[in-house]
Every structure is written in C-alpha cells, then in structure tokens.
Amino acid sequence: MKGVELKGVWFRYPGSKDWALRGVNLEIRQGEVLALVGPNGSGKTTILKLAGGLYRPSRGEIMFWGSNIWEMNGSKRLELRRMVVYVHEKPILLRGSALDNVAFAPILRGVPKEEAVRRAERLLRDSGAANLSGKDREEMSAGEAQVVSILRAVAAGPEILLLDEPTAHLDREKRNILIGLIGRLRSEGRGIAIATHDHLLALRTADKAVIIENGTVESIGDPSEILDCC
C-alpha cells in the first residue's frame, strides 16, 4: 500500500485510563484526499499524530508503505517518517520571517540553505502568499501563521500531508489558497488527510470522508453521501 495504514490501533495517552482510540483501521493513500470529521475529542488529532509517526500506538500497527514504522531502526524510521508531515491545528512558527520558516523544512532535510530559500520563495509566490515572505512571526495574524505553517510542511516535500483543522483561523482568501494547494498536491500524486469540522471544506476537497466518534471509525464513504446526514 502506497501510504500510511493504521491496523487495529488502540491508543491511550500516558497517565490516562481511558482509550483515546479503540481498534482503528484506516488507510491514507497517495493521490487521495481523506477528510476526518467528528466531534471534539473524538480522536481525529490522535489519529493524525499516530499516522505521522509522532505517537506510538498502545496496540496495533502503523504501516508506512507496508512496513511497521515502530519496528524499524532509527535511520530507516527517520527516512520513512520524512515521507509524512503533520501540521498542528495551532500554528507554531519558529523565530524569524515567513520565508525563514518555510525554508526551514528543506534545510532540516539537508537541502543547502540557498536552494531551500529559493524553493521557499517559489512556494510562497506560487501559493499567492508572497506578501507574507518578509513578515516576522510576531507580526503575523493567526490566519497568516496558519498559511505559513502549512506551506512549511509542503516545502518539506512529503508524500502524505496531515492537516489538523487547517481552516480554523483562515478567512475566505486564505481558505482559497488552501483549497488550491490541496488540489495541486493531489494532482502531483500526494496524499492528504484533513481533520476538520468544516464540512464544506471536506465536500469541496475530499475523495473520501471518515466519521470518527468516541475513538472509533463509524463510517467511511463518499463525502457527499455521508456528510449530508451529519
């Protein structure tokens, strides 16, 4: 399977007695957009963090391109982990400008600084966010910071992008930037999973919708069919 697969995943946060996820089976494939919808606390963010290799499941397996990520040695796991990038709901920017932040992801992966900056400039320009380039993190609105954090994740060049409530802080203009970006990434063959309360975003961008409730997958299907009922 080209992508990430959660197989019978159970998860409990350290120190908690309650299961956050109970036997979740889910596939996030390349070239496909998946929308995870459900109420607050249903487990959407936990699923994305597990799919990003950030959390280790209490039970079950997280398969990256057919290999169990938690049975790999350090360098192999890092190589696979780099194919998937998770973007937090609350935008977190590092010190510096939007350009510094977007260039940071490729630099982290060993791209020379000049090349990374060139890539970041191009990405900001192509996404219609060139006006943010020189803005410092202290000067950005929440929506601008959200756009920059998503572009930084895209600059990392992942095969699968995991977006946690990406429209939470966005106005219409920035929402359109995001929708355009999702379409472009899908056409490039990348996979995207979006945890969202925004059914309109799910209807406009997703190939499949997954309803999550109480840490389990309630249903999977065509967004226009299963989201109508919610």
Next chain:
Amino acid sequence: MREVLEIVLRSIMVSGTATLLASAWSIALAYLLVRSPRASRPLIPLLEGMVGVPTVLIGLLLYLLLSRQGPLGMLRLLYSPQAIVVGQAVLITPLITSVAYRVLTHSWNMYGELALSLGAAEGQAAKIVIMESLPGVAAAVVMGFSRALGELGVALMVGGNIRGYTRVMTTAIALEVSKGEFELAVSLGAILLFILAMISLTLRFLGRLRE
C-alpha cells in the same frame, strides 16, 4: 580594598565555575527527563524537594565525603576552591534541573513535536527545542548562579574560609560580623546585594524575551 576586590572576583569565579559545571549536566538531565516521562514522574518532585535543602546539610555531606577518612579523601580537595565549586555545583543542580525541565517541557510540547513532524532526527529536534527555549534556560542558569553566589554553608564547611585562598563574599561577611568588624562586612554585603540585583534585572529581561 584590594582584598575586597580579590574576594569578590574569587566569589564570581568559584560560583561561575560551579554554575557552568552544574548547567552542563542539569540541562542535559532536564532534556532527558522531558523525553522520558516514566523517569520524570518520580524524579522531578524529588528534585523540586531538594531545591530547598539547607546548604549546611550539603556542606556536611560533602565534608564527610572529602575529609581524609571519607571515601573521596584521596582527592585532597577539602578546603580548596575546587571543593567549593563541587559543593555549589551539587547544591544548584536540583534548582537548574527543575527550572530547565519546566521550560523544556513547554518548549518540547510546541517545538519538539513540530520538529519531529517536519522530519527532524532526535538530535536536530533537541537542538531546536533548546534554541527556542534559550531565554528560559538562561534564566534557570542565572538563578543557579544567584543561589551559588549567595550561599554560605557549603563555602564555609568545605572551603574553610582561608584568607587569600578560599575566602568568598559570604564567608568573609560571616567572619567580619563575628569579629565585630562591620565596615568590611557592610561593604561586602552591599557588593553582594548589587550583584544579586543585577542578576534579578537580568532574569526580568530574560523573562521579557521569553514572552
């Protein structure tokens, strides 16, 4: 006047060295504890409890360790500036570790996970977390220096207050007061107060940087 200057410089050198030493292992320990919740659950309350341990108790323990009959007696460190450095470093380790732990935990929750999610290796994530929390970590170090500079018990018990060799500001003040020589004690006290006030201002500045 020359003796006062000598004492002040010696105090700064001794406490500064102790702070550097303690910072090296305390920040590393704090980071390891952030990454190992199982170990941090029992250790952090213990370290926090040790922050307030009386300095004379640490001094006594070190005296027993470093005295000729003690297990580390062969090092012949007792009544030397090195003994004070070791003692003060031990004294401030719980303080620096527990403060740095709080700062790094907050930073890890934001930047550590972010770095890993962007594909950082564990070492790269550690570097990012420490860089992003530098003002907070520096504040922990400054607090440690302040505690080391102002303590008396360790310096007196393992340093011995030897004139021109292990006499530092706090031991000199204690000696001068016991002799009834208040003039020198007051000048040294004023200098100590001035240094501590400067440290406090530095902490406030670092606090603002963190915000």
